[in-house]
Amino acid sequence: MEKSKKKFPKRPFFTRGGVKAPHRKNTAGAESVVMPTPSSVTIPMRQHIGESCKPLVEVGDKVYVGTVIGDNDAFVSAPIHSSVSGTVKNILRLNLPTGIGTNALVIESDGTDTPDPSIKPPVVNSKEDFLKAVRASGLVGLGGAGFPAHVKLNVPKDKKIDALLINCAECEPYITADHREVIENSQAVMDGIYRVKELLGIERAIIGVENNKPDAIKILTEIAEDKTADPDDMVKVVPLKASYPQGAEKVLIKALTGRVVPQGKLPADVGCIVMNVASVAFISDYLRTGMPLIKKRITVDGSAVKEPKNVIVPLGTSIKDLMEFAGGYKEEPRKILMGGPMMGLALVDDxxxxxxxxxxxxxxxxxxxxxxxxxxxxxxxxxxxxxxxGLMPPKICGAIKKDDTEEMMKAGIMNCMECGCCAFSCPAKRHIVQTIRTGKAKVRSELMKQKGGN
Amino acid sequence: MNKFFVSASPHLRGKGSTQRIMLDVVISLLPAAIASVVFFGWRALMLVGVCVITCVAAEYISRVIMKRDQTIGDLSAVVTGVLLALNLPSSINPLIAALGSVVAIVVVKQMFGGIGMNFVNPALAGRIVLLVSFPAAMTDWVGTRFMENIDGISSATPMAAQAGTYSYFDLFFGNHGGSLGETCALALLLGGIYLVARKVISPTIPVVFVGTAAVMSLILGRNPIVDILSGGMLLGAIFMATDYTTSPMTFWGKVIYAAGCGVMTILIRNFANLPEGVSFAILLFNILTPLIESATTPKPFGYEKKKKEGAK
Structure with missing residues (x-):
């Protein structure tokens, strides 16, 4: 008892800073709707951090739901699957919202949604099998970063992981996709947490969830208190203060374990793995069915949207089709964001x-x-x-104005995670994050030059 | 293809604005301004009007001459005007008040680049320039309307008269000689509470300033209550020392800065030939602010090479 008390905080540890961003969780109470397969999907070959995939199919090839259509041998990469059954119509160049260009496959649906005949639940008996299965599933960090999950879970042997942190903070305004995942897919959430914990041999799991989701906390607590699945009582829920950015990885680790991830290090360096709640639920579904990552629960909301809701949408569906299905606009949309309003990317094109x-x-x-x-x-x-x-944005911006990369680094510019709290709280409405991004780019190119010089 | 606006995140902004902050400061100064009218008559209101109008006009003209964006809408010139007026004796010639306003806005603020760029508090610098230029007019303290001496007859401020002349009651409610805004402690405290409640200022600077001054006063064998309630102590600690531009942004920076102001004020009051130390103390630490700030810059999260941080 004494031991478990120590390992699970009753209340979250102190985290610095943050802002009271408006919640606007308009879609928290509504059942997600499933979007039928659109007539065609466009699937980019780059949907993760790391190496882009190479197309494995050609124009004219027949594909099924779940067929691998892109992959790369590089370690930091994840395969990409078709979300429809039909024919590959075209391979085109596409500029992603980040500005990076990539190849994309256009697949025309035959309307039957026939699953790939080779799909079957993976056989998982060991950690190695598990990591292989996670890679094959195409899973990337679903919280937004898109880091391939099998890379994150493949912790070097010298690093001992003692805590699996489940991120259900969902601190961005509007977004309720994780919240709805917990409510609508609670069995998979529960199963996923226990499977990942067991397969990776992690001692305990802590679920962090913002206290503005009492119904999710209730369900997650039931999951954590389940005596059959968790006889040793090593899974616990910790309600977090609803303050942006509680769900940022380093902030969440501090809140749930009191540990500080040193500058330039990874969560594994302090014994933690952080997984999004939707990711663990997906792993459970994948282990059960073998169906890879081909659809996603997306919150559709904002002042121009007529009927805000969560939509389960096939990947590769155009945003235009998605918005039409979701009920269309009540006003002319003038800005479309991929992701939440604090860190999301503004799109040029729907x-x-x-x-x-x-x-x-x-x-x-x-x-x-x-x-x-x-x-x-x-x-x-x-x-x-x-x-x-714990940075001083005015100091960083001052160094950027002077174009002094050394001073920028001294001011800690590379620690900035671009969460946007500074710009949000600025009464002078200064574009602080934008300024810092240009400074970061300068620091990076300076470092490249130094490397090249040696 | 300009169908959609594209900009860098964050796409949501908080409600606060520079204008709202400045409006809050003006609101917080209202009790003190009203008290000055109660104690010194309509002349007080006239002086506030002269200072505000001159400050705004000076800022407007400066920006036009410098061909820069107009900034009078942010209300910071109004704040400077009200603050400067509250720092003047009620008997002062309005032309002198107007001159102080011009010095504050043109020389101290706009010549250094406008809002956020001045290295000392404009209202404070304006007051000091007037004090040095017109020492007699600036110390011609007229008694309040409720005092026995009649309007127009000079009356020593509690600072100049030293302790014992006034009761604590008179000191707290403001029935004593002094600048327009520094007499009524109650009005100043109300304004301070409003600013803290609106989160315009944190209580750090006023509390540390006044606290340190009280301790210092005790050490030197003075009367701390008289020291706090008289002179420009509360006006300075709540409204002048907390000026964003000229005080440190870091928490520990604020503490060091405010403690320095507190100590220096009492040292000047005790040892210098000037009864009023608040202005000079704040001015000195305004100038030291960049140094204090760089000495107290926080370590970024995860900076220390410690593996674990103990539970708090």
Whole structure:
């Protein structure tokens, strides 16, 4: 008893900074709707951090739901599967929202949704089998970053992992996809947590969830208190303060374990693996059915959206089709975001497809789309109090203005995770994150030059 | 293809604005301004008006001449005007008040780049320039309307008269000579509470400033209550020392800065030939702010090479 008390905090540990972003969880109470297969999907060969996939099919080939259509031998990569059955019509170049260009396969659906005949549940008896299965499933970090899951779970032997942290903070405004996952797919969430914990041999699991989701906390607590699945009582829920960015990896680790991930290190360096709640639920579903990652629960919301809701959508569906299915717009959309409003990317074009790591599409009307003009910094210090990384944004921006990369690094620019708390809290409406991004790019190219010089 | 706006995240912004902050400061100064009218008559209101109008006009003209974006809408010039007026004796010639406003806005603020760029508090610098230029007019303290001496007859401030002349009651409610805004402690405290409640300022600077001054006063064998309630102590600690631009942004920076102001104020009051130390103390630490700030820059999260951080 004494031991388990120590290992599970009653209340979250102190985390620095953060802002009270509006919740706007309009879709928390509504059942997700399943979108039928669109007439065609566009599937980019780059839906993760790491190497792009090479297309494994050619124009004219017949594919099924779950057929591997792209892969790469590189370690940091994840295979890509077809989300429809039909024919490959075209291979085209596509600019992703990040600005990176990639190949994309256009597949025309035959309307039958026939699963690939080779699909069967994977045989998993060991950790190695498990990691292989995770890779084959095409899973990437579903929280938004898109880091291939099998790489994250493949922890070097010298690093001892003692805590599996399940991220259900969902701190971005609007997004309720994880919340709905817990409510609608609770069996898989539960099974996934226990399977991952057991297969990776991790001692305990802590589920972090913001306290603005009482119904999710209730379900997760039932999961954690399940006596048959968890006889040793090594899974616990810790409700977190509903404050952005509680779900940021380093912040979550501090809140749930009190540990600080050193600069430039990974969660595994402090004995933690952080997984999104939707990711563990997917792993459970995959182990049961063998169906790879081909669809995704997406929150569709924002001031321009007529009927905000969660949609389970085949990957590769164009945002235009998704929005039409979700009920269309009540106002002319003037800004479309992939992801939440704090860290999401603004899209140039609504023909872009839904990607693996997407969890929301937000459409803003004219009023919300426009940002106010930046005025002079009044040195109020709100950004300093808001920064969860303990940085001083004015100092960093000063160094950027001087174009002094050394000073930028001294001010800790590379610690910035671009969560946006500084810009959110700035009364002068300064575009702090944008400025810091340009500074980071300069630091990176400077470091490259130094490397090249030696 | 400009159907959609594209911009860097975050796409949501908080509600606060520079203008709202400045409006809050003006609101927080209202009790003190009202008290000044109660104690010193309509002349007080006239002085506030002169300072505000001159400050805004000076800022407007400066920006036009410098061909820069107009900034009078952010209300910071209004704040400077009200603050400067509250720092003047009620008997002062309005032309002198206007001159102080011009110095504050043009020389101290706009010549250094406008809002956020001045290295000392404009209102404070304006007051000091006037104090040095017109020492007699700036210390011509007229008694309040409720005092026995009639309007127009000079009356020593509690600082100049030293302790014992006034009761604590008079000190707290403001029935004593002094600058327009520094007499009524109650009004100043109300304003301070409003600012803290609106999260415009954190209580760190005023509390540490006044606390350190009280301790210092005790050490030197002075009367800490008189020291706190008289002179510009509360006005300075709540409204002048907390100026964003000229005080440190870091928590420990604020503590060091405010403690320095507190100590320096009492040292000046005790040893220098000036009864009023608050202005000079704040001015000195305004100038030291960049140094204090760089000495107290926090370590970024995960900076220390410690593997674990103990439970709090």
């Amino acid at each position: 023909a872009l497809p839904v990607l693996k790591q997407n969890n929301a599409i937000i459409a803003f009307n004219e009023k919300e789309a426009k940002l106010s003009e930046a005025t002079d910094c009044i040195r109020c210090g709100r950004c300093v109090s808001a920064c969860p990384m």
